[in-house]
Amino acid sequence: MENIYDTVIIGSGPGGLTAAIYNARAELKTVVIAGNMPGGQLTTTTIVENWPGFPRGVGGVKLMMDTLEQVKNWGVEIKNGNVLKIETRDEKLDFRFEVEMDNGEILKTKAVIIATGAAAKWLELPGEKELIGYGISGCATCDGMLFRDKVVAVVGGGNAACEEANFLSKICSKVYMIHRRNELRATPIEAKKTVENNKIEMIWESVVVEINPNTENLKPKLENIKIKNVKTGEEKVLPIDGLFIAIGRIPKTEFVKDLIELKESGYIKVGSNEELPSMTSVEGIFASGDCIDERHRQAIIAAGTGARAAIDVERWLKNR
Numbered sequence: 001m002e003n004i005y006d007t008v009i010i011g012s013g014p015g016g017l018t019a020a021i022y023n024a025r026a027e028l029k030t031v032v033i034a035g036n037m038p039g040g041q042l043t044t045t046t047i048v049e050n051w052p053g054f055p056r057g058v059g060g061v062k063l064m065m066d067t068l069e070q071v072k073n074w075g076v077e078i079k080n081g082n083v084l085k086i087e088t089r090d091e092k093l094d095f096r097f098e099v100e101m102d103n104g105e106i107l108k109t110k111a112v113i114i115a116t117g118a119a120a121k122w123l124e125l126p127g128e129k130e131l132i133g134y135g136i137s138g139c140a141t142c143d144g145m146l147f148r149d150k151v152v153a154v155v156g157g158g159n160a161a162c163e164e165a166n167f168l169s170k171i172c173s174k175v176y177m178i179h180r181r182n183e184l185r186a187t188p189i190e191a192k193k194t195v196e197n198n199k200i201e202m203i204w205e206s207v208v209v210e211i212n213p214n215t216e217n218l219k220p221k222l223e224n225i226k227i228k229n230v231k232t233g234e235e236k237v238l239p240i241d242g243l244f245i246a247i248g249r250i251p252k253t254e255f256v257k258d259l260i261e262l263k264e265s266g267y268i269k270v271g272s273n274e275e276l277p278s279m280t281s282v283e284g285i286f287a288s289g290d291c292i293d294e295r296h297r298q299a300i301i302a303a304g305t306g307a308r309a310a311i312d313v314e315r316w317l318k319n320r
Contacts, residue, residue: 002094004029004094004095004108004109005029005031005107005108006028006029006030006317007019007028007029007030007110007113007313008031008033008097008099008109008113009023009030009031009033009112009113009115010083010099010112010113010114011032011034011035011040011114011115011117011252011291012032012033012034012035012039012040012115013041013042013064013115013117013289014040014042014067014289014300014302014303014306015115015117015289015303015305015306016032016288016289016306017067017068017303017306018067018302018303018304018306018307019113019115019306019307019310020032020071020074020076020310021070021071021076021310022306022311022314023076023113023310023313024071024074025074026310028313028314028317030076031077031079031107032071032076032077032078033079033081033082033083033107034078034081035080035081035082035116036080036081038078038080039060039064039067040064040117041117041119041138041290042060042064042299043060043061044132045060045139046060046133047059047143047146048063048142048299050142050300051300052300081101081102081103082101082102083099083101083102084100084101084102085099085100085255085259086098086099086100086112086255086259086285087100088259094108095108095109095110096111097110097112097284097285099112110284111284111285111313111317112284112285112286113278113286113288113306113309113310114253114268114285114286114291115287115288115309116253116291117251117289117302118249118251118252118290118291118294118297119249119250120245120249121245121247121248121249121250122138122245123155123245123247125208125209125210125211126211127212127213130213131211131213134213134219134220134221135213135221135241135242135243136211136222136244136245137244138244138245138246138249139244139297140154140163140164140167140168140244140246141167142298142299143242143244144167146242147168147171147172147241147242148172150172150241151172151173151174151175151176151239151240151241151242152168152175152176152241152242152243153175153178153225153240153242154175154178154244154246155178155208155246156177156178156179156245156247157177157179157180157181157183157186158184158185158186159186160246160248160249161177161184161186161246162186162191162193163190164246165177165197166193166194166197166200169199169200172199172242173199175197175199175200175201176200176203176240177194177202177203178207178208178227179202179203179204180205180206180207181204181205182204203227205229205230206227206229207227208225208227209226209235210225211243212224212226212237222240222242222243223239224237224238224239224240225237225240225243249290249297251265251266251294253268253291256285259282259285260287261280263294267292267293267294268292269292270287275315276312277312278305278308278312279312283316284316286309286313286316287309288302288305288308288309289305289306290302293305
């Protein structure tokens, strides 16, 4: 008998795994394509303090590995790897889509949920990736509380960077904001609020050129950064406890750019069907998580949209 899934879920972060739990509970035959990093971006967060039910916080890796185990306990199949493309098939068949993986495997399915998330843009400096979770972060809302009463820096000049800096100013003793231009790219209101915040010190026309850890500890931790003025070439060392990178995010949607409608920013458009708000421009393809949400970037919101997508899939399949 041909192996046909009710749902193929692409992505194993909070959105994808929550969708898997809901679809499995609805007795839909479900598989999760987990990518190369099962658990998604949350596994790079040391402590998650804003997930309900954990009064003392929970490790990001533990939270996602426990969720992955919960998904498996519901009988959901997990496949490691990435999706190269999705192709539509004749509606008269028992399946509507073929999902091609990078190992050559092709999965036949009635519905698809895309929950591939969005990745933070990094500075791509030596040692940066090794210090993620040890002084370097891409999310102030996620990790800001770890730097209470400490000195931090934010890199960027758009709305997201301003929001991060203002959020951190309520927690940290001092916030540096490093921007390569001599004015912010944020909206006038957001820029004014940031520049006038007396806990934020602006460092204009500058870029980070070096990231330096304290190597005396068993686990390296950020100790300082070297910044360079792009006009004068002057360099100086800035001792800080935390560095927040806010130079943008990249939704992982390249593989569907010719199939479904995307926003100009690359995020997936959903909501054209009022009855099934998580459906994309292609009937039978749904989306959830950070690949549809360019503003909030919160795991709990991704999980909520994952539940919504799974419920929409169940209703859509029932009505076909």
